[in-house]
Structure formats: structure tokens, C-alpha cells
Amino acid sequence: MRNVSFDISAIVVLVLLLMSALIRKATIGKTNKIFLSAIVLCIITTCFDIMAAIFDAAGANYRQMMMFSHTGYLLIHNFESVVHVIFVISVMDLWHKLKKNIPLQVFIVLPYLTVFALLLTNPLTGLMFNVDNGIYTHGPLFFTLYICAGSYLLIDIYVIIKNRILITKMKAAGLLSMAGICLLTVIIHLILPQQLVECFGVSLSLFIVSLAVQRPEERLDSDTGFYRHSAYANDAKNSFMSGKHWHVVMLNIANYSSVNSMLGYEQTIEVLKIVSEKIRLLNKNLGNKGELYYLDRGRFRIVFSEKERTIAETCATLLNNELKSKIRYNGFDITLSPMIVLARCPEEIESFKSLMAFGLDFHEKNPYTGKVICAPEIYHHDDFEIKNNINKIIENALENKSFQVYYQPIYSISEGKFVSAEALLRLFDKEHGFISPEILVPAAEKSGAIHKIGEYVFEEVCKFVSSEEFEQLGLDYIEVNLSVAQCMHGDLADKILMIMQQYKVPANRINLEITETAASYSQRVMTDNLNKLARAGVEFSLDDFGTGYSNMKRVVSLPLKIVKLDKSFVDEQANPKMWIFLQNTVKMLKDMNMEIVVEGIETKEMVDAFSELKCDFIQGYYFSKAISKDDFIKFILKSHKKENSVNA
CATH class of the missing domain: 1.20.1070.10 (Rhodopsin 7-helix transmembrane proteins)
Structure with missing residues (x-):
């Protein structure tokens, strides 16, 4: 045998x-x-x-x-x-x-x-x-x-x-x-x-x-039993590389953070398990045609092959209807906000990087409507092409010195003339055209390039302020923005003071803007920077006031001279409750001896309304958008001629 x-x-x-x-x-x-x-x-x-x-x-x-x-x-x-x-x-x-x-x-x-x-x-x-x-x-x-x-x-x-x-x-x-x-x-x-x-x-x-x-232990999420984030990323990358055509149902629970804050981590996981079971059952009823993934923080993905477009559409619709219903858990009636996007790859989303970048936060950048969204409705190829190449774009701009500083004039209500301006960063790339600051600044903060960019902007402003052209304009000061990352840099104050000294710019000619988000930070490095600059005579503005949930004690402790009301206040001025809030906000700030700039003014009616509210300054498209330095000089000189003709 x-x-x-x-x-x-x-x-x-x-x-x-x-x-x-x-x-x-x-x-x-x-x-x-x-x-x-x-x-x-x-x-x-x-x-x-x-x-x-x-x-x-x-x-x-x-x-x-x-x-x-x-x-x-x-x-x-x-x-x-x-x-x-x-x-x-x-x-x-x-x-x-x-x-x-x-x-x-x-x-x-x-x-x-x-x-x-x-x-x-x-x-x-x-x-x-x-x-x-x-x-x-x-x-x-x-x-x-x-x-x-x-x-x-x-x-x-x-x-x-x-x-x-x-x-x-x-x-x-x-x-x-x-x-x-x-x-x-x-x-x-x-x-x-x-x-x-x-x-x-x-x-x-x-x-x-x-x-x-x-x-499987490397690919499976232990809580949901679905494939995990790394598996989704690997599979998606391979699909794009191999030329595969496929469909993906992207589910981001828009109110995940709120649910997590209310229930806590462990209970939120239990809710996610309920959601997972609903997805699994739905997929089973559709013939188990989809590959199921759970990424993180309430983000699910269901991937279908090219021929299963109809099933993908059905899945998205049924899933949306199922998750909009209240989920009963542990005595709570939990209402989720399931934001669902259906995409065809690579026809509608053309690359792996774009897919991952888009899927990360589309629920934060678009309003929740309760309907299934087709990717082309909210996905814009050019924006994601820029996002995917933003670090290279920034690197080239720094190397070629292609950043530009634009200026938006600020009008004094009491003096009836333009008294200052806000310096704003602009970048026009040869290949991609205008690069939105909303994409540029976060990417520069993440990569660390914001410090070099910030130095460049501040130096350009100081060159301008120290020039004879600026003296002819009769402006009091220029506002320069500081990002959160800049404020956290240990030698920020020293660099700013050194550049001002280099160009012999008096401290009262510069006003530094920090956002409400930055103001809410209590790190010692930031506090030391602001205090050192304040002792040197530099004054500060608080930008975008009202867009966040600041620690007011922290805000009032800062050396602020000016508070800038965000455009969102202006957009809601027709709301009687908002107007009452604005009246009391302005009174509170005035009682603290702060000056007020209103941003986003676009009509004469808006100017009149906020003038009656006793605000100090107006900034917005009603007067001018942000313009290049040469155009800004022409604009201010032209406004002087108008003032002189009126006075004559």
C-alpha cells in the first residue's frame, strides 16, 4: 500500500x-x-x-x-x-x-x-x-x-x-x-x-x-464586521490602478459628533453596530452584491461592480430611507443625518486621492438635504485636482515668489473715508489658475509652509507701508492676518518685530488679525507672542467674531482693539432675533472700548443699517473687493478726489 x-x-x-x-x-x-x-x-x-x-x-x-x-x-x-x-x-x-x-x-x-x-x-x-x-x-x-x-x-x-x-x-x-x-x-x-x-x-x-x-484580522473592523479603512483604501487604490470601473455608495453620518457627544464612545459604537446590521441586511436582500466597509467616525462605504449600477442606486435609496427613521436604543430615540453620495469611478471621481479627499468631509462642506446625492452635484474636479497637488503648488509658489498680496479697503463711518485696509493672500498658479485661500491656507498650515508664506506677506506689507506711495494714501494702518499655526510658533513675535524694524514701520501702522478660533486657544506660546507684540505697541483685531463658540473670558483677556463681525451676521440682519442679538453684541463691545468692523457689506441698505447700529468701520464688496496693490493705490487716490470735490 x-x-x-x-x-x-x-x-x-x-x-x-x-x-x-x-x-x-x-x-x-x-x-x-x-x-x-x-x-x-x-x-x-x-x-x-x-x-x-x-x-x-x-x-x-x-x-x-x-x-x-x-x-x-x-x-x-x-x-x-x-x-x-x-x-x-x-x-x-x-x-x-x-x-x-x-x-x-x-x-x-x-x-x-x-x-x-x-x-x-x-x-x-x-x-x-x-x-x-x-x-x-x-x-x-x-x-x-x-x-x-x-x-x-x-x-x-x-x-x-x-x-x-x-x-x-x-x-x-x-x-x-x-x-x-x-x-x-x-x-x-x-x-x-x-x-x-x-x-x-x-x-x-x-x-x-x-x-x-x-x-482577515488586518482587513476587518472588529466592531462592525465590515472591512476597515485600510482595506477600503487599498482596494480603491488597486481599482484605480487596474482601470476597473465601479460604483460606491458613500455614507457619512453628518451628526456623528453630536451623537458621540451625547452617548459617549461605547454607546455610540453600539449605535454603529445597529447601523451596520441594517446595511448588512439590506445588502443581503439585494443579493450580497456589495462589498461593505466601515472607515471611522460614522463613515461607511458599499462598493459595487460596474454592471450593478441599478443595484447601487437602489441600495443608496433604501439605505437613506432606512437610516432617516429614528433608531431606538437604550431608552433613546436617536435621529441620524445620513448623508449619502453615489459615485461612479473613475468616470465621476477620477483618482484615488480625489476619492479619499472628497469622502473625508463632504458631509461638512455641503448642507444635509435628506436626499441621495449623485457625486457630480457636489464634486468638482478642479478643486480636488488642486487639493491633490496643493503642496507642490505651494512649493513652486515659494520658489518662484508668485504669491501676491491684495488689499481690501476699510471705510470709517465717522470720518467718511477709507482709513485702512486688510492685506489678503492671493495665488495664481500657471496650471491651475486661482487657488482659493480656503484650500491654500489649511494645506500650508498642515505642511508648515504657512510660516514662510506669513513672513512673505508681512514683509510685502511692511515694504508697502514704508513707501512714499503709502504716505500719499493717508491711511492709518494695514491689517495682516495671522493663522493659528503662526500664533503657535515660538519666534513669531521676534520675526514680526525684526521685519518692522528692518523697514522702519511704526507699530501703530500695523494691526494683526487673529481668528476667533485662534483666540480660543490658551497655549502659553500664543499668549507670550501676543503679549510681546502688544508691549511693542502692535494692536490686534479679532476676525470672524461670532462664527465659533469662544471662551469669552479668554477673548476679553487678549489685547484686542478691533472686533470684526462676520459676514454671517450681515446675511441674517433681516431676522428680528438676530438684529436684537447684534444690537446687544455691539453695545457689549462698545462698553469694552472696542471698535467694530462689519464684514461682507454689499448694499447701501446694509451700510445704513450698521451705521445706525453705531459700528465704526465697513468692509465689503459695496466699496471694493480685494484688489492688487497698484489697483488699490488708484482706488484710494480716486476716493480722495471724490472727497475733495464733495468738500469743495
């Missing part, structure tokens, strides 16, 4: 692999299911191999069972090669390419169909093997089995090497090891036919794959 100890060892390994896969929940998704199928097929193959060895040893009385067991073994063992190829294609997510590659489809199907036909007809032809007088012998076409296995081996190697960029080196090595180990065991079996090592080789290769490739 042939040695079946390797087969028995293979069954032990395979059963352990199967149990491990079930325990680790490696049963979700197409790739996991194919891997499980490979394990089950190998178990069946090994059982047939043991059965064949037993009946071969039993002799001529069991010819039919010998024929059955050998045929079953060869049929399933060779089909394992097909499954291995399919598994490799699935791991690399190349289904879309396979569907378009007819020659590859034929090459995958034809060898096994040939073997299948030969084995089914073998009892009549004896071309594959024979059983005579209880002795098993190979037939004249038995070598086709090796040709079949070799062809699939070549397909495996070809697909892995050609598309190696789509997977890690560890995964590529794990997949290639399947081919190498199986080839080695075939050679051993040819040399030592009494040693049944082929099934053990397959089980060993599957074990290596389970370690190097099939690692």
Missing part, C-alpha cells in the same frame, strides 16, 4: 485551516469564499487519494471503486488548479480585466475541459489510466494532466508578475509559493510514486497563503 501519512497530515492541516477561517470570520467577500472553496476541494481530493490507495491495496475485487476513486481524485485535483488561478485573479481584483480578455478565459477553461472530457470517457477508452487485475497503470494520455497543471501554473505566474504592483511583496511571494510548492511535490511524486505528497503540498501552500495573503 502506498504511504498515506502525508495525506493524513494534509487533512489535519486543512481542517485546522478551515476552522481558523471560520473563527477569524474569513467568510465574507468573494476572495474569502474562493479560498474556503480551495480548502474544501483539497479535503475532498485528499479523501479520494486515500480511498484510491486503500482500494489499490485491496486488489482486483474492487475494480469499480478503484476506477471511481482515481477518477474522482484526478478530476478534483486538476480542478484545484483552476481554483488557484481564480483565487489569484480575485486577490488582485482583476475580474473586470478577465471579462474583457477572451483569450485568457479560453486559456483558463480549455485545459480543464480537455482533461474533464478525457477522464469521463476514460472507462471506455483507457487513455488516462487503466485498472487491470487490481493494478493501477497510467494510460497513453496521462501526461495531459501534467500539461494541464503546468498551463495553470504558467497563468498563475504570468498574472502575479504582470500585476505585482497591485499587491504587497509579501502577498506576491505567498501566491507564487503556491505554484512553487505544488510543482515541487509533483516532482517528488514522480521520483517517489509511493509517497502521496501532492495533497500535502497543496495544503502547505494554502497554509502559507493564509498567513501571507488571507489575513
Whole structure:
């Protein structure tokens, strides 16, 4: 009797692999299911191999069972090669390419169909093997089995090497090891036919794959059971790289932060589990066509293949309706704000970076309407192209000194003339055109470039203030913005004072603007910077007042001279309650001896309304937008001529 100890060892390994896969929940998704199928097929193959060895040893009385067991073994063992190829294609997510590659489809199907036909007809032809007088012998076409296995081996190697960029080196090595180990065991079996090592080789290769490739604990989120953020990022990147066309339903719970604040972390996780279960059930009802992901902070993704557009649309609609209903949990009626965007990639969102950047915060940048949104409604390619390249754009602008300083005039109500201006950063890139400050400034803060940019802007302002042109304008001062990151820099005050000294700019010619967000910070570095500048005679404005929830004690402790009311107040002036709030806010600030600038003024009616409110200064499009230095000089000189003609 042939040695079946390797087969028995293979069954032990395979059963352990199967149990491990079930325990680790490696049963979700197409790739996991194919891997499980490979394990089950190998178990069946090994059982047939043991059965064949037993009946071969039993002799001529069991010819039919010998024929059955050998045929079953060869049929399933060779089909394992097909499954291995399919598994490799699935791991690399190349289904879309396979569907378009007819020659590859034929090459995958034809060898096994040939073997299948030969084995089914073998009892009549004896071309594959024979059983005579209880002795098993190979037939004249038995070598086709090796040709079949070799062809699939070549397909495996070809697909892995050609598309190696789509997977890690560890995964590529794990997949290639399947081919190498199986080839080695075939050679051993040819040399030592009494040693049944082929099934053990397959089980060993599957074990290596389970370690190097099939690692669900790395891909699954433990709370929801969905694939996690890193898996989504990796799969999405590979899809774009391989040219795959696909659909994604993006769900961001817009009020996640509020729910988390109300319930706390642990209870919020329980609510997310309820949401996850609703998504899982919905996907099941739609035929489990979607791949489910949970990223973080209430952000879910459901990915569908190219042909499943209708299912993706249905999923988005049903999910929106389901999640808008109140969720009853632990005595609470929880109302979620599910903001859902349906996107077609790469037709509507063209790159991995754009997809990830867009998905991060679309719920914060767009109002919640309660309806499913199609990506083109809120996704703008040019903005995300700029975001993806913003660091390079900033680097080039610093190198080429292509930043510009614009000025927006500020009008004094009491004096009836322009007395100051706000300096504003502008950047016009050769390739991308105008770069919005809303994109530019946060990116510069994140990269640290804001410090160099801030120095450049301040130096340009000081050059202007120290010039004869500025003296002719009769302006009192120029306002310069400071970002949060600048305020936190230890040598900010020293650099500002050094530049002012370099250009001989008096302290009363500069007014530094800090935002309400920056003012709410209580870090010592920022406080030291502001106090040092204040002692040198520099005055401060609080910008965007009313847009945040400041610590008022912190705000009033700062050396502020001017408070700038945000445009949002102006937009709500028709609201009687808002007007009462404005009246009391202005009175409070006046009682603290602060001057008030109103931003965003666009009409004569607005000017009159805020003049009656006893505000001090007006800034907005009613007078002028931010303009270049040369245009600003012309604008102010022209306004002087008007003033003189009126006075005359």
C-alpha cells in the first residue's frame, strides 16, 4: 500500500485551516469564499487519494471503486488548479480585466475541459489510466494532466508578475509559493510514486497563503464586521490602478459628533453596530452584491461592480430611507443625518486621492438635504485636482515668489473715508489658475509652509507701508492676518518685530488679525507672542467674531482693539432675533472700548443699517473687493478726489 501519512497530515492541516477561517470570520467577500472553496476541494481530493490507495491495496475485487476513486481524485485535483488561478485573479481584483480578455478565459477553461472530457470517457477508452487485475497503470494520455497543471501554473505566474504592483511583496511571494510548492511535490511524486505528497503540498501552500495573503484580522473592523479603512483604501487604490470601473455608495453620518457627544464612545459604537446590521441586511436582500466597509467616525462605504449600477442606486435609496427613521436604543430615540453620495469611478471621481479627499468631509462642506446625492452635484474636479497637488503648488509658489498680496479697503463711518485696509493672500498658479485661500491656507498650515508664506506677506506689507506711495494714501494702518499655526510658533513675535524694524514701520501702522478660533486657544506660546507684540505697541483685531463658540473670558483677556463681525451676521440682519442679538453684541463691545468692523457689506441698505447700529468701520464688496496693490493705490487716490470735490 502506498504511504498515506502525508495525506493524513494534509487533512489535519486543512481542517485546522478551515476552522481558523471560520473563527477569524474569513467568510465574507468573494476572495474569502474562493479560498474556503480551495480548502474544501483539497479535503475532498485528499479523501479520494486515500480511498484510491486503500482500494489499490485491496486488489482486483474492487475494480469499480478503484476506477471511481482515481477518477474522482484526478478530476478534483486538476480542478484545484483552476481554483488557484481564480483565487489569484480575485486577490488582485482583476475580474473586470478577465471579462474583457477572451483569450485568457479560453486559456483558463480549455485545459480543464480537455482533461474533464478525457477522464469521463476514460472507462471506455483507457487513455488516462487503466485498472487491470487490481493494478493501477497510467494510460497513453496521462501526461495531459501534467500539461494541464503546468498551463495553470504558467497563468498563475504570468498574472502575479504582470500585476505585482497591485499587491504587497509579501502577498506576491505567498501566491507564487503556491505554484512553487505544488510543482515541487509533483516532482517528488514522480521520483517517489509511493509517497502521496501532492495533497500535502497543496495544503502547505494554502497554509502559507493564509498567513501571507488571507489575513482577515488586518482587513476587518472588529466592531462592525465590515472591512476597515485600510482595506477600503487599498482596494480603491488597486481599482484605480487596474482601470476597473465601479460604483460606491458613500455614507457619512453628518451628526456623528453630536451623537458621540451625547452617548459617549461605547454607546455610540453600539449605535454603529445597529447601523451596520441594517446595511448588512439590506445588502443581503439585494443579493450580497456589495462589498461593505466601515472607515471611522460614522463613515461607511458599499462598493459595487460596474454592471450593478441599478443595484447601487437602489441600495443608496433604501439605505437613506432606512437610516432617516429614528433608531431606538437604550431608552433613546436617536435621529441620524445620513448623508449619502453615489459615485461612479473613475468616470465621476477620477483618482484615488480625489476619492479619499472628497469622502473625508463632504458631509461638512455641503448642507444635509435628506436626499441621495449623485457625486457630480457636489464634486468638482478642479478643486480636488488642486487639493491633490496643493503642496507642490505651494512649493513652486515659494520658489518662484508668485504669491501676491491684495488689499481690501476699510471705510470709517465717522470720518467718511477709507482709513485702512486688510492685506489678503492671493495665488495664481500657471496650471491651475486661482487657488482659493480656503484650500491654500489649511494645506500650508498642515505642511508648515504657512510660516514662510506669513513672513512673505508681512514683509510685502511692511515694504508697502514704508513707501512714499503709502504716505500719499493717508491711511492709518494695514491689517495682516495671522493663522493659528503662526500664533503657535515660538519666534513669531521676534520675526514680526525684526521685519518692522528692518523697514522702519511704526507699530501703530500695523494691526494683526487673529481668528476667533485662534483666540480660543490658551497655549502659553500664543499668549507670550501676543503679549510681546502688544508691549511693542502692535494692536490686534479679532476676525470672524461670532462664527465659533469662544471662551469669552479668554477673548476679553487678549489685547484686542478691533472686533470684526462676520459676514454671517450681515446675511441674517433681516431676522428680528438676530438684529436684537447684534444690537446687544455691539453695545457689549462698545462698553469694552472696542471698535467694530462689519464684514461682507454689499448694499447701501446694509451700510445704513450698521451705521445706525453705531459700528465704526465697513468692509465689503459695496466699496471694493480685494484688489492688487497698484489697483488699490488708484482706488484710494480716486476716493480722495471724490472727497475733495464733495468738500469743495
